Amino acid sequence: MIYGGCGVYKAILIDVDGVIKQGKTLIPRVDKAIGIMRERSVRFMLVTNNSTKTPQVLSGELNASGLVIKEKEIMTSSQVLMSLLKQSAKLHSKAVSGVYVVGESGLIEELRSNGYTLTSDVTWGVVAVGLDRGFTYTKLATATRSIMLGASYICTNTDRTYPTEDGLMPGAGSIAASITAATGRRPLIVGKPSKTFFKQALRRLGGDLSVSDVLIVGDRPETDIKMANLVGCDSVLVLSGVTKNAAKLRGLYKPTYVFSDLYEAVEKLLSTPVG
Numbered sequence: 001m002i003y004g005g006c007g008v009y010k011a012i013l014i015d016v017d018g019v020i021k022q023g024k025t026l027i028p029r030v031d032k033a034i035g036i037m038r039e040r041s042v043r044f045m046l047v048t049n050n051s052t053k054t055p056q057v058l059s060g061e062l063n064a065s066g067l068v069i070k071e072k073e074i075m076t077s078s079q080v081l082m083s084l085l086k087q088s089a090k091l092h093s094k095a096v097s098g099v100y101v102v103g104e105s106g107l108i109e110e111l112r113s114n115g116y117t118l119t120s121d122v123t124w125g126v127v128a129v130g131l132d133r134g135f136t137y138t139k140l141a142t143a144t145r146s147i148m149l150g151a152s153y154i155c156t157n158t159d160r161t162y163p164t165e166d167g168l169m170p171g172a173g174s175i176a177a178s179i180t181a182a183t184g185r186r187p188l189i190v191g192k193p194s195k196t197f198f199k200q201a202l203r204r205l206g207g208d209l210s211v212s213d214v215l216i217v218g219d220r221p222e223t224d225i226k227m228a229n230l231v232g233c234d235s236v237l238v239l240s241g242v243t244k245n246a247a248k249l250r251g252l253y254k255p256t257y258v259f260s261d262l263y264e265a266v267e268k269l270l271s272t273p274v275g
């Protein structure tokens, strides 16, 4: 039997903001979509560039909204940043001498619970940057002076904005852009669309998967779809988030499929044998 596009995917990486939820509100039918994946034993992981919440907190919020997602079914850019510090001998030794965080509890907890010492002063160790809704001139100055002293500059993601119920708000990319403007240095980026992020997700889904087994579903061409294009796997652009009109898509990043939402993608690609 031939499956159209489709029954061939063993695992799906699913973006969160704009695909699973918008602000605090679940996007309609995501529970059914997750249900189909569980029923068909298709492995999945929610993958988010949002560094502000730990998987535990995000899982708790989704469960409270009626979508049952386990902590281990979520991967955040904060986790990938922490893994990179552990895996790279050079970054690890710098991080041990002090990490200055521009970020919120998701990033802070991840680093702290893995034994890294956080500092509130200028450091020559590591400057770790994520979305920080309490970002100030003082934080900008400390990050800038640290990087100028020789600290490594790592950023969870460079999304310029993120969607909320009130519309788009400035994202971690806007904060990183101000630090880059001050230092002239570009950060090492660990979130989508980096290959680092994809490799970490693949590792967590199990070592047996190859790139062609994996489908990436997201609402943002320059992160979700770009990552798929970079690593060479199929992708779905959904229109439930920041992209409303696929016909207006400019630019370089081409999804394999466009669907209205996650449910339609799962229903079309996983449920329907063809031929």
Ligand SMILES: [Mg+2]
Pocket: 015, 016, 017, 018, 019, 218, 219, 220, 241
């Ligand atoms: Mg998104």
